[in-house]
Amino acid sequence: MISVRELTRHYGDLVAVNNLTFTIRKGEITGLLGPNGAGKTTTLRMLTCYLTPTSGIVSIGDFRVDEDPIAVREIIGYLPESVPIYGDMVVYDYLKYVADIRGVTDPGRIREIAELCGISEIMHKNVEELSKGYRQRVGLAHAMIHDPEILILDEPTSGLDPNQIVEIRNLIREIGKTKTIILSTHILSEVEATCDRVIIINEGRIVKDSTVDAITSSHGSEIVIHATIGGADFPSIEAAIRKLNGVTHVSQTGGEGDLVTVEVQTNAASDLRPMIFHTAAENGWVLYEMARDAMTLERIFRDLTIGGGA
Amino acid sequence: MKSRGYFRKMLVIMNKELTVYFTTPIAYIVFAAFLLTTGFYFFVLSPFFFFGQAELREFFDALPVIFSITVPAVTMRLISEERHTGSLEILMTLPVTSLDVAMGKFLAATVFVSLMLVPTLMYVVTVSIVGSLDPGPVAGGYVGAVLLGATFSSIGVFASSISKNQIIAFMIGVGICITLTMIDYFLFFLPAGIVKAFQYFGLGYHFKNISKGIIDTRDIIYFLSIIAVAVLGTVKIIEERR
Numbered sequence: 001m002i003s004v005r006e007l008t009r010h011y012g013d014l015v016a017v018n019n020l021t022f023t024i025r026k027g028e029i030t031g032l033l034g035p036n037g038a039g040k041t042t043t044l045r046m047l048t049c050y051l052t053p054t055s056g057i058v059s060i061g062d063f064r065v066d067e068d069p070i071a072v073r074e075i076i077g078y079l080p081e082s083v084p085i086y087g088d089m090v091v092y093d094y095l096k097y098v099a100d101i102r103g104v105t106d107p108g109r110i111r112e113i114a115e116l117c118g119i120s121e122i123m124h125k126n127v128e129e130l131s132k133g134y135r136q137r138v139g140l141a142h143a144m145i146h147d148p149e150i151l152i153l154d155e156p157t158s159g160l161d162p163n164q165i166v167e168i169r170n171l172i173r174e175i176g177k178t179k180t181i182i183l184s185t186h187i188l189s190e191v192e193a194t195c196d197r198v199i200i201i202n203e204g205r206i207v208k209d210s211t212v213d214a215i216t217s218s219h220g221s222e223i224v225i226h227a228t229i230g231g232a233d234f235p236s237i238e239a240a241i242r243k244l245n246g247v248t249h250v251s252q253t254g255g256e257g258d259l260v261t262v263e264v265q266t267n268a269a270s271d272l273r274p275m276i277f278h279t280a281a282e283n284g285w286v287l288y289e290m291a292r293d294a295m296t297l298e299r300i301f302r303d304l305t306i307g308g309g310a
Numbered sequence: 311m312k313s314r315g316y317f318r319k320m321l322v323i324m325n326k327e328l329t330v331y332f333t334t335p336i337a338y339i340v341f342a343a344f345l346l347t348t349g350f351y352f353f354v355l356s357p358f359f360f361f362g363q364a365e366l367r368e369f370f371d372a373l374p375v376i377f378s379i380t381v382p383a384v385t386m387r388l389i390s391e392e393r394h395t396g397s398l399e400i401l402m403t404l405p406v407t408s409l410d411v412a413m414g415k416f417l418a419a420t421v422f423v424s425l426m427l428v429p430t431l432m433y434v435v436t437v438s439i440v441g442s443l444d445p446g447p448v449a450g451g452y453v454g455a456v457l458l459g460a461t462f463s464s465i466g467v468f469a470s471s472i473s474k475n476q477i478i479a480f481m482i483g484v485g486i487c488i489t490l491t492m493i494d495y496f497l498f499f500l501p502a503g504i505v506k507a508f509q510y511f512g513l514g515y516h517f518k519n520i521s522k523g524i525i526d527t528r529d530i531i532y533f534l535s536i537i538a539v540a541v542l543g544t545v546k547i548i549e550e551r552r
Contacts, residue, residue, distance in 0.1 A: 045399070048403045049402075049403065050399055050402055050403050050552065051552055052552055070405045070406075070407065071405075073403055073404060073405040073406075074405040076403075078400075078403045080396070080399045080400060080403070082396060084395050084396030084397045084399060084400060085397065085400060086330075086395075086397055087395070088330055088333065088334055089326075089329075089330070093329070097322065097326050098404065100322040100325075101319055101322050101323070101404050101405070101406060102404065102405065103318070142400070
């Protein structure tokens with residue numbers, strides 16, 4: 001459905017997007033995840049033909065953005081990040097204007113989309129007067145008025161309150177049953193909650209591209225154990241724990257007075273906690289706390305974008 | 311479900327801009343300012359009340375200067391505001407070409423400026439009641455005025471595409487329009503050999519020809535070529551700034 005090859009964009013000396021290659025299949029909801037300034041918006045702007053790539057090829061459906069930008073714009077619906085819709089227009093007039101440009105002639109369509117996006121009761125308000133949440137919905141209605149096959153949403157939940165976020169996510173999931181959707185976000189739980197697939201980018205490069213399930217389960221086999229131990233210093237604790245089977249990494253994450261908090265990463269199939277307990281007992285340490293976690297997407301994201309644990 | 315047509319999109323854009331003009335106060339302010347100035351020329355400076363001459367010459371003579379200031383005020387927001395608020399991103403990701411945008415905005419401004427001329431028809435009525443009016447120069451004057459309005463609109467839209475600051479867009483627009491209007495007045499300082507060439511570039515010369523009631527293709531072509539250059543310049547700038 002969407003194929004991106006070696007996509008690069010420079011702003012002067014700054015390389016905002018660096019050699020991105022990915023494909024998106026029909027019917028997938030894909031999250032473009034990355035810290036602020038990673039190149040998410042620039043990438044989406046190139047997919048929607050707003051920015052011209054410095055180099056690289058983007059095909060959307062049967063069309064290439066450099067050859068037939070009008071055809072590409074016809075099959076996608078796009079919601080830009082800050083939803084810069086005309087403030088001096090009434091919502092209904094605005095949607096009518098977009099429908100007219102897109103050549104949507106079905107007179108019932110505006111009402112239909114208003115109902116889907118939950119904006120029926122504010123159709124006669126000025127866009128300027130709308131709350132952030134309603135504005136976002138009008139933006140979604142604007143993007144979907146022509147029933148596009150592909151929806152591209154730049155930070156669709158930014159600036160919304162928690163209830164609105166849940167509503168918009170449900171709406172996106174609902175629409176995603178029949179459409180191909182790309183959304184960008186820097187919120188990890190959003191990807192877990194709405195997306196089938198995630199592409200993590202950092203500093204203009206792809207650092208991870210896989211399904212959300214695969215990413216959580218592959219890293220999910222890595223278990224992290226946090227333990228707070230008294231009666232020994234970190235080097236001796238590290239040395240002792242490293243001898244245990246299946247330990248991949250030991251690091252100090254904190255400590256207070258005589259206490260040392262360590263983080264133990266393991267890929268062992270069996271639970272490591274009893275062995276840590278016995279090690280502590282044999283060495284005469286005091287074990288104050290011990291907890292076990294699966295790797296969260298949060299943590300994977302940090303590892304990938306900062307390049308190391310916290 | 312979808313209707314086609316080459317001009318449809320630019321007409322939709324034109325329509326939208328016209329609607330915005332008449333739902334915001336700018337339209338009425340510019341309208342009022344325009345009528346006050348032309349009214350001053352007509353009622354105070356015109357020989358009509360002194361000599362009873364039935365003509366509108368003073369009004370048409372003053373028009374290029376008045377339009378040089380009012381038309382850029384009408385056009386200044388057209389593209390620069392879209393840049394400022396970011397709505398250009400929405401517009402340019404709809405299935406429209408840069409030409410659709412430039413033409414739609416240009417047409418909206420031209421229609422608006424032509425509508426500003428409508429109330430001045432009462433001057434024609436006033437004059438024709440009192441004296442016998444020669445219809446040729448008046449008809450020619452209005453054809454010229456619409457062409458002039460269209461030309462300045464295209465320049466104004468071009469100026470508006472350059473800056474996201476409306477005031478700067480306005481100044482650039484006024485600058486270009488005044489320069490074209492004033493070329494005529496500076497011909498006096500030029501050596502006789504090149505006067506003819508410069509005269510051709512002067513807007514006043516062509517406008518005067520038409521408003522005398524003589525409609526010559528050379529004058530029409532002059533206006534149409536400025537419009538073409540300005541619209542294509544606008545397209546170029548919209549494309550470049552991406």
